[in-house]
Amino acid sequence: MELRAFQYRDRALYCEDVALADIAERAGTPCYVYSSATILEHYRAYDETFGATPHTICYAVKANGNLALLRLLAQAGAGFDIVSGGELFRVLKAGGDPARIVFSGVGKTAAEINDALTAGIFNFNCESEPELALIDALAHRRGIQARVALRVNPDVEADTHHYISTGRLAHKFGVDIGEAEAIYDRARKLENLLIEGVSCHIGSQILDPAPVMEAVDRVLALIDRLRAKGFDIRHADLGGGLGVAYKPEESTPSIADFVTKLKAKAEGRGLRVVLEPGRSIVAAAGALLTKALYRKKTGEKEFVIVDAAMNDLIRPALYDAYHEILPLRLSGSPQIRADIVGPVCETGDFLARDREMAEVMPGDALAVCTAGAYGFVQATTYNARRLSVEVLVEGDKWRVVRQRQTYEDLIRGEE
Ligand SMILES: *Cc1c(COP(=O)(O)O)cnc(C)c1O
Numbered sequence: 001m002e003l004r005a006f007q008y009r010d011r012a013l014y015c016e017d018v019a020l021a022d023i024a025e026r027a028g029t030p031c032y033v034y035s036s037a038t039i040l041e042h043y044r045a046y047d048e049t050f051g052a053t054p055h056t057i058c059y060a061v062k063a064n065g066n067l068a069l070l071r072l073l074a075q076a077g078a079g080f081d082i083v084s085g086g087e088l089f090r091v092l093k094a095g096g097d098p099a100r101i102v103f104s105g106v107g108k109t110a111a112e113i114n115d116a117l118t119a120g121i122f123n124f125n126c127e128s129e130p131e132l133a134l135i136d137a138l139a140h141r142r143g144i145q146a147r148v149a150l151r152v153n154p155d156v157e158a159d160t161h162h163y164i165s166t167g168r169l170a171h172k173f174g175v176d177i178g179e180a181e182a183i184y185d186r187a188r189k190l191e192n193l194l195i196e197g198v199s200c201h202i203g204s205q206i207l208d209p210a211p212v213m214e215a216v217d218r219v220l221a222l223i224d225r226l227r228a229k230g231f232d233i234r235h236a237d238l239g240g241g242l243g244v245a246y247k248p249e250e251s252t253p254s255i256a257d258f259v260t261k262l263k264a265k266a267e268g269r270g271l272r273v274v275l276e277p278g279r280s281i282v283a284a285a286g287a288l289l290t291k292a293l294y295r296k297k298t299g300e301k302e303f304v305i306v307d308a309a310m311n312d313l314i315r316p317a318l319y320d321a322y323h324e325i326l327p328l329r330l331s332g333s334p335q336i337r338a339d340i341v342g343p344v345c346e347t348g349d350f351l352a353r354d355r356e357m358a359e360v361m362p363g364d365a366l367a368v369c370t371a372g373a374y375g376f377v378q379a380t381t382y383n384a385r386r387l388s389v390e391v392l393v394e395g396d397k398w399r400v401v402r403q404r405q406t407y408e409d410l411i412r413g414e415e
Contacts, residue, residue: 005035005285006369011330013367015287017396021328024289024365027400030308030388031289032376034064034401036072037394038285039372042255043076046277049259054272056122058102060240061087063278063373064286068392068401070094073281079122081240081276085112092119102237102274104151104201106172113138123147123274125199125237127174132187139192149197149237150184152177152222154215158203158241174200177218184226195231197274198223201239204279209253209261212241216265223271237274238262244283246322246370255280279373286372288313288388289328290351292360293343302338304360309342310349311382313368313375317348324369325352333359340366344383376402384410 006015013020015035023033046057058079061070065087070080071094079100080091091101101121103112106128113135116124126132126148139146153174175183180198187195202215216238223233245252259275266273290308297303315321325340336359340352351368360366379387386405391398 005038013328015393029291030312032390035285042281045255049256056274060276060278064282125151127151136190136192145194147194149199151199152180154218156211156214158211197235199237205243206241207243235272240276242280283373288368288371292364304338309344311380311385314378326367328365
């Protein structure tokens, strides 16, 4: 049974063995809190289910790039999926092994490619022919060969929010799987490339594994055809995308079940399987703590105004995402129905709408759950609000792993 990172004990909400009220009190709010045990448990579920099947689990840094989290995962043996030079910098700072880094993304610049070549990363997931040509030219200049995979677009529909679905031909990602063979053929002439992989990633927050399995079948069939033509394809990067339950009643395939299915398809083919999970490793491991400032009623509607806002957690505004919101102390007070909103001057600034929850009084602290992925990383300083503090919990210990910005930080570099 999966460990839940956040649980009540004696009516107080805990992260592992730490009462969240202590953290809210001492670190202040808004505050992101992460459970290290949960992050490691999720990573290990991927790693251990593959067992002896050759595999590399490349945590998708874009889900949450805090150095302390990256260090934790690097020490557990994880690889990393990066999408920018900044993420490469973070991973190297955290002690990540360059030989386990894959570089994804449609718009890699020459400077970023050069940095990745200097670091000696495992592989570039290329998304276009001009990108292949650029990597070839930059590798040539250094007298080295760069390992590449072509990201193919398998044209399957992942049933997810349209902003995070990526596997249809209308999306900007990858190359049409139908054109892939011809591109691989042309890429043979690029002598500074080692063409050793095929990659795909069809979207994020996928709750039904069927489209992923469909995509895997198409990728494996392509690999068979490429091998028949003499390409030495050694790895299949099957992307990330496994979803998590944001609502208590939602069900998702477990990491172990999902990997068991993938493994069954890939096994016995002499292939290393690379996965790029982000959300499924960190989402449930994180919560955003916030404090209620005011309550007010307008006409029919009731509002709870809290000190966290869309600049801290944009998922409700951007994806209409649902996050469970729990009081740090259970009070047994009557239920209310309210919008939980922040101080930012936008009607889109809400954390929850029409939410039924126990009555919240000014000063009460709340946890916005399942906020470990695409939370802090999408935070901005809109309204000149400072980036929040981040805390990592390990058993009965916790520490600040990113300090809250100061007002001076806000204006650094401006004149
Ligand atoms: C975003 C992304 C991931 C991670 O997706 P999750 O849904 O967080 O697991 C992996 N690979 C690529 C190429 C991505 O763009």
